[in-house]
Each structure stands twice: as C-alpha cells, then as structure tokens.
Amino acid sequence: MAESTGTGGVTNESSESNAPLDDAEMPLADHIEEMIKRLGVVLVAMALVSGVVFLVADDLINFIWYSLLPGSAQLCPDAPADVAACPRVYDPLGLILARLKVSTLAGFVVALPLFVYETYAFMRPGLYPRERRYYIASVPASLVLAVVGVAFAFLVVLPVIFTYFLSYSEAAANIAFGLTETFGLMTLLMGFFALVFQIPLFVMLAIMMGITTRAWLASKRLYFWGTFIGVAFLFSPDPTGMAPIIVAATMITLFEGTLLLLRWTE
Secondary structure, rough: OOEEEEEOEEEEEEHHOOOOOOOOOOHHHHHHHHHHHHHHHHHHHHHHHHHHHHHHHHHHHHHHHHOEEOOOOOOOOOOOOOOOOOEEEOOOHHHHHHHHHHEEEEEHHHHHHHHOOOHHHHHHHHHHHHHHHHHHHHHHHHHHHHHHHHHHHHHHHHHHHHHHHHHHOOOOOOEEEEEHHHHHHHHHHHHHHHHHHHHHHHHHHHHOOOOHHHHHHHHOOOHHHHHHHHHHHOOOOOOOOOHHHHHHHHHHHHHHHHHHEEEEHE
16 A cells, blocks of 8 residues: 655555655756756746747737827827827837837746746656646646736736726826836736736646645635735735735735635535
C-alpha cells in the first residue's frame, strides 16, 4: 500500500497499480537542472507570443485606451469628438514601452497554463494516476481563468478606477493622460487579475491532491485574508487605495467562493 500525506489530510491508494511507478531518486543537481529547463520553456514561449503580439500592439493599445478612457476635455485629433481622451507621450521610448507592456501581458496570459503544465511534468514521476488527472485538467482551466481575470479587470475594475480618478481630479487640475504611466497601470492590473483568478484553481487542486483540506483552509481564513490584503497593497501602483481595495476584495471573494463551492459538493 502506498500512502501520500499532506498538510491537511491523508490519502491512501489501496491498489499497487495506483502507485507512482515512475518515481525514482535523482540527484539534487539533476532536479535543479530540469526545473531550470522547464522554466526556460515557459519564458521562451512567453517571449515568442509577446513578439508576435508586438507586431499588432498599436491596434491593441488603441482598443484598450479608447475603451477605458471615453470622453474628456482634451480630445485626440484623429479620434471622434466624443470618443476618447488623448494619450500623450512624454519621452522618446514611451510608445515602445507601451507596446512592450501590452505584448508582455499577452505572453503572460498564455504562459500561465504552460507554467502549470511544466510544473505537472516536473512533478509527474512522483504523482499518483489520480493526481495526474487532476493536474492535467487544471491546464486548460488555468487559461480560462486567466482570460476571465483579464476580462474582469478590463470590463469592471479599470472603468471603476478611472471613473474614480477622473472624479477627484477634474475639479483640481486639467487632466492629461501620459501613455506610459496610464497604460502601465492598465496592463499591470489586467495581468495581476489574470494571476488573481488562479486562486480557485490552486485551492481546488491542493484539496483534490490531498495537500490540504477545506476545513483547514476555512479555519485559517483570517491569515489568508491578511495575506491577500498585504499583497494587494504591496504590489498596487495606485497610491489612492482604490485599486488595492478592489484587488483584495476580489481575492477574498474568490477564496471564500471556492470554499463555499467545495462545501456544497463535498
């Protein structure tokens, strides 16, 4: 009988055929070398996708910008009179940096499920067949959740944040949108939400593989809440506090929603 133990629970595999037959001892140096190679695959794939998207980056920049910043006193010469605020470039590399940011965002979204798969391939020799099925199923789920996270940021979070920015700025100063800084905020939040929306996947995967249990996670929820709030405020570029509050609330909602779903299906 093979036994697999974790932080929150114990899983017994009663059949010898279910044992991880591929598991074998390897020197630490070989483990590190394999891990570096698999991480390199992820980085190369991210770079290739980013390079392809860079070719059409201008169209993506225009789409994102004019979708999130409609209506302002200062209008772009080439835009319809009631469509969008004009982006301003204050340094020679501003437009190139914006192109790099949007292409990197696309590469990051595609690299997330590939990272999950490469992690699975690295751990596969030590996994039971049941655990392998769970891990493989998480690869397409990771891509779906990343796309949903980007869409949530684009359709819900960023419009709320920019409406808030405009509401408290218009009475005090003339608004001028710098392309590099403003677009950096847009892409950073969309990429961050692509990562944040992986929380349900990580929680469910950890529980199904026997690493922990729903009850243990529920008992430690305040620690997780504190971690989410700390991460949101630490990595947010918004000094007003609006963006980190929304990010932290989203992380807590995803965490609690996953635990509630698992309780119903337990």
